[in-house]
Amino acid sequence: xxxxxxxxxxxxxxxxxxxxxxxxxxxxxxxxxxxxxxxxxxxxxxxxxxxxxxxxxxxxxxxxxxxxxxxxxxxxxxxxxxxxxxxxxxxxxxxxxxxxxxxxxxxxxxxxxxxxxxxxxxxxxx
Numbered sequence: 001x002x003x004x005x006x007x008x009x010x011x012x013x014x015x016x017x018x019x020x021x022x023x024x025x026x027x028x029x030x031x032x033x034x035x036x037x038x039x040x041x042x043x044x045x046x047x048x049x050x051x052x053x054x055x056x057x058x059x060x061x062x063x064x065x066x067x068x069x070x071x072x073x074x075x076x077x078x079x080x081x082x083x084x085x086x087x088x089x090x091x092x093x094x095x096x097x098x099x100x101x102x103x104x105x106x107x108x109x110x111x112x113x114x115x116x117x118x119x120x121x122x123x124x125x126x
Contacts, residue, residue: 003037004055011101012055016041018105023112030112041108046115051108060095062104064111 004012016032019041023030029044039053054061095104 003057005057008055008058008060011095012039012053012060015053015060015095015101015105015108019108019112022109026116028116041112043112043115046112048115050111050115058096060104062093062095062108064091064093064107066091066111066114 016030020030023043026045028046031042031044033040033042037054039055040049041051041053042049048065050065052063052065054063093100093104093107095101
């Protein structure tokens, strides 16, 4: 987080505040975990991280994290080699300054709402 520029920090703060307000209107809390190079965003009611943010000096790299059941290749996630990096992840985008913040917020809200959806337990035994 120390490498983020002032404009990036302001944009990031606005995004997180808006997301918290959005979740609060649904009786939920957003748990934000700040590490040195990334920030995870988790829905308390959804029980999972639905986005990761990686701020840099001039932009924010956002990774939308769908539930594993929605990924056709979910088994590959655990087996992806460490050297693969985040470049293989297809649902990422950049937020440059405040211009992309509104679009980023819309996408983060969609990801948040998908984190609240739960599979209905099957009444059928296997």
